[in-house]
Amino acid sequence: MPSVKSSQDDGIEGISNNSGCFRFCAAATVVSSPNNSHMQALWMRLMLIPFTSCCVRSATAVVTIPNIANRSVFARRNRNRWLYTLPDSQRRDTHFCRSAAPTCCESRITPLFQKARTMIQLASTRIVFASLLALLLIFAGTATADDVDTTVDWKVGVASVDITPQQRLLMAGYAARKEPAMGTEQPLYGKALAIENRDGKRVVMVTLDLIGVTAELREQVAQQVEQKYNVPAHALLLNASHTHCGPRYNSEGAQEYFAILTKKLVQAVGQAIDSRQPAELAYGFARCSVAMNRRTPSDSGFLNHPNPNGPVDHTVPVLSVRNPEDQSLRAVLFGYACHNTTMGFRRWLGDYAGYAQEYFEKDHPGVTALFMMGCGGDQNPYPRGELKYAKMHGRSLATAIEAAIETTQRTLRHQHPVRGSLNSILETVDLEFATPDRPDFAYPVQVIRFGNDLLLVALGNEVVVDYALRLKRELHREQGPAVWIAGYSNVYAGYVPSKRVLLEGGYEARSRPWKPSLEERIIGKVHELVDKLPAAE
Numbered sequence: 220m221p222s223v224k225s226s227q228d229d230g231i232e233g234i235s236n237n238s239g240c241f242r243f244c245a246a247a248t249v250v251s252s253p254n255n256s257h258m259q260a261l262w263m264r265l266m267l268i269p270f271t272s273c274c275v276r277s278a279t280a281v282v283t284i285p286n287i288a289n290r291s292v293f294a295r296r297n298r299n300r301w302l303y304t305l306p307d308s309q310r311r312d313t314h315f316c317r318s319a320a321p322t323c324c325e326s327r328i329t330p331l332f333q334k335a336r337t338m339i340q341l342a343s344t345r346i347v348f349a350s351l352l353a354l355l356l357i358f359a360g361t362a363t364a365d366d367v368d369t370t371v372d373w374k375v376g377v378a379s380v381d382i383t384p385q386q387r388l389l390m391a392g393y394a395a396r397k398e399p400a401m402g403t404e405q406p407l408y409g410k411a412l413a414i415e416n417r418d419g420k421r422v423v424m425v426t427l428d429l430i431g432v433t434a435e436l437r438e439q440v441a442q443q444v445e446q447k448y449n450v451p452a453h454a455l456l457l458n459a460s461h462t463h464c465g466p467r468y469n470s471e472g473a474q475e476y477f478a479i480l481t482k483k484l485v486q487a488v489g490q491a492i493d494s495r496q497p498a499e500l501a502y503g504f505a506r507c508s509v510a511m512n513r514r515t516p517s518d519s520g521f522l523n524h525p526n527p528n529g530p531v532d533h534t535v536p537v538l539s540v541r542n543p544e545d546q547s548l549r550a551v552l553f554g555y556a557c558h559n560t561t562m563g564f565r566r567w568l569g570d571y572a573g574y575a576q577e578y579f580e581k582d583h584p585g586v587t588a589l590f591m592m593g594c595g596g597d598q599n600p601y602p603r604g605e606l607k608y609a610k611m612h613g614r615s616l617a618t619a620i621e622a623a624i625e626t627t628q629r630t631l632r633h634q635h636p637v638r639g640s641l642n643s644i645l646e647t648v649d650l651e652f653a654t655p656d657r658p659d660f661a662y663p664v665q666v667i668r669f670g671n672d673l674l675l676v677a678l679g680n681e682v683v684v685d686y687a688l689r690l691k692r693e694l695h696r697e698q699g700p701a702v703w704i705a706g707y708s709n710v711y712a713g714y715v716p717s718k719r720v721l722l723e724g725g726y727e728a729r730s731r732p733w734k735p736s737l738e739e740r741i742i743g744k745v746h747e748l749v750d751k752l753p754a755a756e
Contacts, residue, residue, distance in 0.1 A: 375498035375540045376413040377550040377587045378490035380483045382428065383407045383567055384466045384476050391430035392463025393563050400466070404566040404606070405573050407465055409484050410589045412540075412552055413491035414500070416641040422667055423488050424456045424552065426589040428569045429465045431681075431711025432457045436468075436481065443485045448492050453645035455488075456665055456677050458591045458708045462559040464568035498549065499541045502673050502701055505622035506533045509571065509612045510557035510598040512684070514725055521725030525601050532556040532593060532687045535616065536703045537623035538673070548586050551579065553620050554705060556593030556684055561600050561609035571600055574613025579620055588620070594678065594687035594706040596714055597727050642752045643667045645709070648744040653732040662741065663709040666748045674700040676745055677708035678715070683727055685717035686738070690745060715741070 383406045387399040407428035415421040423444070441452045468477050512529025515522045540550040559570040569576070576588040602608050644666050649659035665677040676690060687704040694702045714730035718738040721728050 372417055373498045373500050374415045374495040375500070375550070376491040376494035376496065377411065377540070377589075378487045378494060379408055379410045379587055380487045380490075381406050382409045382480055382483055384468075386473075386476055388466040388468070388473055388476060389470050390463075390565060391465055391467040392560070396563075396565060398565060400464075400567055401565045402567070404464070404564075404568040405577070407462075407567055407569060407573075408576075409480075409487050410587060411484075411487040411491035412550060412587075412589055413488070413495060414641065415495060418640070420454075420641040421450060421492075422454045422456070422641060422643050423450050423491065424458065424589070424591070425484060425488065426552075426591055427457065427459045427484075428462050428573055429459045429468065430461060430463065431459045431707055432709055433469050434710050434712070436477070437709050439481045440484050440488075443481070444488050447485065448489055450488070450492075453665070454643045454667075456667065456675075456705075456708060457484075458677065458705055459711065460559050460569065460572045460590050461592050461595070461681070461707050462568065462570045462573065464562055464564070464566060464570060466567075496549075497543055499543045499546075500669070501539045501541070501624075502537070502669075503539070503623040504534050504536045504701075505619040507535050507555060507616050507619040508533055509600050509615055510555070510595065511601045512597060513558075513599040514597050514720070514723070514727070516723075521723050523726045525599070529597075530684050530688060531598060532595075532684050534593075535619040535623055536701075537620055539624055548583055548624075550587045550589065551620055551624070552589045552591060553616075553623070554591040554593050554703065555616060556595040556687060556706070557598040557600055558595050559592070559600075561603045561612060562606060563604075568609070571609050571612035571616060574610050575616035575620070576613075578614055578617040582617065582621075591705050592707040594682040594684050594704055596681035596683040596706065596716070597720065598684055640670055640753060641668070644748050644752055646744065646748060648740050650737045650740060651734040653734050657732075660712070662715075662744075664741065664744045664748060665709060666745065666752060668700065668749075668752045670700070671698075671754075672700050673703065674749065675703045675705065676749075677705045678741065678745075679708055679710035680706070680712055680715045681727075681730075682706035682715045683717050683720055685719060686715070686741065689717075689742065693742070693746070694749065 383403055384400070389398075390396050390400050409428070410426050412424045412426075413421065414423075425440070437457055440457065441455050444450045444455055445452060466476060467473065468480060510531055510533060512526045512531055513523055514529055515524040515526040534554075534556075536554045538552040539548060540552075541548055553575075555572070557571075559572050561570050562568055572590040572592070576590055579588040580586055600608070600612050645663060647661040647663050650662045651659055663679045667675040667677070669675075674694060676694075678686060686706075690704050691702045712731075714727045715737065716727045716730075716733065718735050721733060721735050721737075
């Protein structure tokens with residue numbers, strides 16, 4: 220009969236014939252041990268095939284047991300009980316793998332108990348095995364939440380609502396358009412992504428096919444979301460795609476649509492929260508060359524024309540959401556820094572960002588794609604002016620999302636319950652105008668941190684690309700999180716030029732008479748908030 224081996228260091232006992240290494244996940248099924256000194260005789264005939272390394276994946280933490288062979292019965296002592304490797308949720312579908320390294324590549328053995336009989340013959344323990352297996356099944360349902368060390372890092376829900384106006388409304392983006400929209404080229408959407416970590420902390424990101432997020436819309440949605448779903452304002456991010464083919468929803472005569480819009484967005488948040496399921500998050504990025512700087516120097520100043528030599532940010536950041544059981548894709552949140560201005564006609568349209576979402580969702584049925592606008596205040600898509608170009612740019616961006624998913628660089632998984640924390644913060648910084656008679660502008664800055672894997676900074680208004688390039692450079696750490704900079708978030712009240720753009724002049728600089736100190740105030744506030752958030756442990 221195999222001997223019983225015990226490790227006092229890790230509190231694990233196993234039955235072994237020879238030496239080896241066995242990685243396993245402590246399971247949810249509980250059987251009492253009267254003396255807690257030796258493992259009760261439970262002979263599960265498991266592995267006939269010799270493995271260099273083997274693991275069982277379940278809903279708890281992974282433990283490595285040295286000197287326990289592959290032909291083993293193993294358990295983990297938790298408090299005053301034994302945890303056997305028979306997960307409650309996977310009793311008929313346990314995953315095994317073989318690998319030279321302690322990582323998982325799956326080969327299903329289903330069901331476990333039908334195939335266990337053929338794996339190894341332990342004639343001297345047939346009766347003991349049968350009786351104890353029955354005992355194990357009897358106790359299978361007795362585990363409690365306190366007995367299970369869950370490995371579910373995230374719970375994620377997603378929702379989408381149609382926010383296309385049914386009323387005749389004016390269009391936002393171009394002052395020259397004085398007449399209402401004439402129809403719908405493409406539906407406009409509001410989408411919500413609710414993310415919750417194992418500690419119950421939650422953030423919700425809402426993306427909108429709109430010109431911007433006014434302070435009034437932000438306030439109305441945030442108040443109702445906090446009241447109904449207990450999501451604090453600092454954990455709610457609203458980002459607009461800045462399409463110039465959306466409604467002017469804060470204009471006279473748009474009150475009915477504004478009320479409908481607010482109600483639908485709150486409902487989308489609720490639907491996303493209610494649909495939360497265990498998920499794996501991963502971050503990656505690719506590049507897309509749709510955007511071109513639009514500030515061209517000339518003898519008469521900076522003109523609003525394509526400048527291939529100007530600064531750009533072609534990064535396409537992507538946060539993907541997958542089902543941990545089968546790795547199927549559920550949602551993607553992606554970004555890009557470029558005006559959504561391929562078209563300027565009188566029909567509702569999400570523009571290139573709308574087509575990017577549409578194409579990706581068609582390529583991946585059942586998946587929801589959400590677009591988050593970056594710092595594209597001085598960036599335009601080229602070529603432009605025809606619907607075929609909006610579709611072409613959308614396809615290019617959808618292809619970049621595919622590339623980012625295929626080359627995912629970081630997996631956002633907690634290695635320990637105190638790691639992978641989810642924290643958010645939202646504060647305002649006072650920006651000064653050059654004219655003393657105007658009061659300071661309360662400018663919102665929001666930071667969301669996913670442990671030591673991803674840092675998301677959301678800035679308000681139409682932010683020029685200099686902010687993204689500078690912040691990604693200054694916030695970068697060799698062993699730190701990836702940095703994602705979004706603009707057009709939480710408020711919409713004109714351009715936010717950098718100091719360089721202010722001094723150069725031009726369209727973006729004339730929008731509002733800011734003092735040149737605004738860049739340092741915004742950058743300083745971002746650093747302040749990043750420092751306030753708890754560092755990943």
